[in-house]
Amino acid sequence: MEKSELFTTRRSIITGLASMGGIMLGGCSKELPPTYGNILRMGDLLTYQARRLLLPAHALVKEYDRHQISSMPATGTTNPADSGQAAYKAELGPVYERLMRGGFAEWGLSIEGRVDRPGIYTLADLKRFPSRTQITKHSCEEGWSSIAEWTGVSLRRVLESAGIQPSARFVNFHPYDENPDGIDMLDAMHPQTILAYGMNGRDLPISHGAPLRVRVETQMGYKSVKFLHRIVVKNEFDDMGKVGLIQSGWSWYAGI
Amino acid sequence: MAMTGHSIWVRASHWVMAISVMTLMLSGFVILMAHPRLYWGAVGNDLTPALVELPISRNYWHRGWTPSVAFFPGAASPVSAERTYDIFNQNGWARSLHFLAAWFLVSTGAFYAVAAIFSGHFWRDLRPRAVELAPRRLWESLSRHAYSAMTPGPPYNPLQKCAYLAVVFIALPLMALTGMTMSPTITAAYPGLLEFFGGSQSARTLHFGIFVLLALFLIGHLVLTILSGFKRQLRAMTLGT
Numbered sequence: 001m002e003k004s005e006l007f008t009t010r011r012s013i014i015t016g017l018a019s020m021g022g023i024m025l026g027g028c029s030k031e032l033p034p035t036y037g038n039i040l041r042m043g044d045l046l047t048y049q050a051r052r053l054l055l056p057a058h059a060l061v062k063e064y065d066r067h068q069i070s071s072m073p074a075t076g077t078t079n080p081a082d083s084g085q086a087a088y089k090a091e092l093g094p095v096y097e098r099l100m101r102g103g104f105a106e107w108g109l110s111i112e113g114r115v116d117r118p119g120i121y122t123l124a125d126l127k128r129f130p131s132r133t134q135i136t137k138h139s140c141e142e143g144w145s146s147i148a149e150w151t152g153v154s155l156r157r158v159l160e161s162a163g164i165q166p167s168a169r170f171v172n173f174h175p176y177d178e179n180p181d182g183i184d185m186l187d188a189m190h191p192q193t194i195l196a197y198g199m200n201g202r203d204l205p206i207s208h209g210a211p212l213r214v215r216v217e218t219q220m221g222y223k224s225v226k227f228l229h230r231i232v233v234k235n236e237f238d239d240m241g242k243v244g245l246i247q248s249g250w251s252w253y254a255g256i
Numbered sequence: 257m258a259m260t261g262h263s264i265w266v267r268a269s270h271w272v273m274a275i276s277v278m279t280l281m282l283s284g285f286v287i288l289m290a291h292p293r294l295y296w297g298a299v300g301n302d303l304t305p306a307l308v309e310l311p312i313s314r315n316y317w318h319r320g321w322t323p324s325v326a327f328f329p330g331a332a333s334p335v336s337a338e339r340t341y342d343i344f345n346q347n348g349w350a351r352s353l354h355f356l357a358a359w360f361l362v363s364t365g366a367f368y369a370v371a372a373i374f375s376g377h378f379w380r381d382l383r384p385r386a387v388e389l390a391p392r393r394l395w396e397s398l399s400r401h402a403y404s405a406m407t408p409g410p411p412y413n414p415l416q417k418c419a420y421l422a423v424v425f426i427a428l429p430l431m432a433l434t435g436m437t438m439s440p441t442i443t444a445a446y447p448g449l450l451e452f453f454g455g456s457q458s459a460r461t462l463h464f465g466i467f468v469l470l471a472l473f474l475i476g477h478l479v480l481t482i483l484s485g486f487k488r489q490l491r492a493m494t495l496g497t
Contacts, residue, residue: 040349043356051441059444064298069327071303071334078338086342137298137456139440141347143291144301145456200327207338218441249348255441256355 033237033252040249048253057186061217064135064147069200072138072146074207080176080227087178087243092229096176104211109195113172113233116163123197123211129153129161132194140221141254150215151198156189159233167235173214173225174232180240181225182252183216192217195228220254261409261496266377269368270493276361277470283354284467289313290345294464298455303335307461313344358435365428372424381410382421388414406484408492423473427466434463 033045077087081097099107108120133151159171172182187193196215197204204210209226216223222245232238239246246252262270292313293306300306303324309317320341326333372378387393397415406413412420436442437449437459453459481489491497 040352040356043359044352046359047355055441055445061440061444062447062450068298069334070299071301071324072336073302073321074336074338137440139438139456140291140301141351142343142345143287143460144293145299146301146303147299202327205325205336207336218444220440245348249352251348251352256436256439 041251044251044253047251047256051253051255052186058190061136061192064137066135066149068147069135069149070147072148072208073144074205075140075142076222077175077177077179077226078207085177089176089178092176096227100206100210107211109212109228110230111158111162111233112230114165114168114235115159115233116165117161119162121158126153126158126195126197126212129157133198134192134194134215134217136192136215136217138221138224141250149198149200150194150196151201152194152196152212152215154191155193155195155214156191158195159188162233164233165235168233170234170237172232172234172238172240173228174230174240175225175227176229177227178243179222179225180244181223181246182234182238182240183219183223187216187218190216190218218255222250223254262492263375263377264496265368265371265375267493267496269364269371272364273361273368276357276364277474279357280354280361281467281471281474283350283357284463285312286346286350287354288464290315290343290347290350292316294461295457296454296461297457298450300457302339303337315341315343318343358432361428362432365424365432368424377410381412382417384414384417384421388417394418403480403483406480408489419473419476423470427470427473431463431466431470434459434466438463 033041033048077085079085080087080089081093081100082088083090083093104123108122109126110118110120112118130153131151132154133149135147135149137145137147139145155171159168168185170182170184171188172180174180183193192215194215195212196209197212199205199208204213209224209228212228213226214224214228239252241247288310289312292310292315293300293302294308294310295304295306302321311317318341320339320343321337322340324335324337326335328334372382393414397413406416433449434453436446437453438456443450443456449459450456453462
């Protein structure tokens with residue numbers, strides 16, 4: 001625990017310093033999120049680097065009381081099995097449909113990449129880890145916000161149990177729809193970044209990402225990927241192919 | 257006519273800030289169009305009451321929601337509903353452009369504030385004297401030939417001083433702070449921002465309110481520039497002559 005904490009901090013400082021020059025050269029380097037030579041992406045990168053340089057790594061977001069839980073819209077994909085939805089993924093939609101009909105008993109989360117013990121975790125496996133419950137605010141980039149209670153397991157704990165390797169830099173989330181996304185190790189190791197299987201005291205509803213979503217409380221709502229299928233730990237930045245938010249011009253870093 | 261004119265750093269920061277502010281206003285408006293509802297407090301969304309809903313995009317009062325489902329037993333329970341409506345949302349580029357322009361504005365604004373204080377511009381030209389704040393003197397700034405007597409650069413009349421100070425040292429810093437209060441990362445590090453502004457939705461509403469005031473200032477600024485001799489003013493703010 002302690003060792004990897006030091007490691008994360010040291011790496012973040014080195015990365016932060018090294019990448020000050022990289023603000024301009026980021027397009028050439030796979031160590032950093034994309035700029036694509038695009039001035040908007042360079043601005044995103046500046047914001048990302050400033051956050052790493054200027055703000056404490058693991059400051060906790062505010063947690064609320066139970067009576068402050070609010071209504072919460074379900075937006076984006078609300079059912080990956082519905083071929084009418086914008087981010088429907090043809091290869092996985094029918095798979096999700098079958099898993100959903102079986103109450104997700106057959107579902108498993110694959111953890112791959114830079115880990116010593118890649119493998120599949122069922123819901124029962126994840127629930128055997130100590131759980132964490134937090135009442136936090138979801139901030140949507142559209143402008144609205146809501147407060148809900150999320151129950152799950154610390155992403156850090158799961159990754160450590162899978163034997164995360166020292167070369168790991170990014171954690172990518174692959175869902176059952178076409179909205180893959182990822183975060184850096186700083187946010188992945190954040191104490192409030194959890195893999196949530198419960199919402200407001202019940203199983204996570206389909207429309208909010210059943211059976212498992214990530215909660216990245218330090219970033220905008222769209223980074224909290226719903227309907228998780230695979231988690232891939234990478235040693236370099238990966239824009240995850242031709243689909244998804246980054247490809248449509250959305251900032252990979254969304255802490256503001 | 258004797259005039260001191262604008263110094264080079266005033267001219268340079270004026271134009272960087274002018275372009276940044278225009279970019280922020282445009283991108284900010286596009287961002288607001290994605291969710292044209294304003295709230296007070298920590299939370300606000302389509303399933304909670306709004307202070308006001310602005311008819312500025314097709315998202316205005318759209319009814320594209322499935323029936324509500326309660327989270328808890330009881331009639332007062334918070335609810336969820338699924339959005340079935342394809343909303344207007346250009347925030348991908350609008351948000352990135354907004355923050356890029358904000359970097360330019362914050363850095364140039366900070367440079368301007370420091371330079372104004374250390375060069376004496378602030379003390380000499382911008383600080384209103386007590387006697388200038390008398391209602392009669394302020395009223396004089398508005399009256400008769402006040403605008404035709406506005407030569408480019410200092411000395412400024414009392415209302416000009418108040419307007420410039422309010423924009424640079426009050427409104428723009430408040431815009432930066434209310435903007436940062438909407439950031440989950442920044443409020444994690446500085447939770448006092450949430451306390452101070454009464455929640456991220458209050459901060460968002462204040463951010464919009466100050467935008468309206470700044471837009472009014474901009475209109476007044478442009479009108480007065482035109483009335484007092486547009487060519488002469490433009491030359492003074494670019495060439496410095």
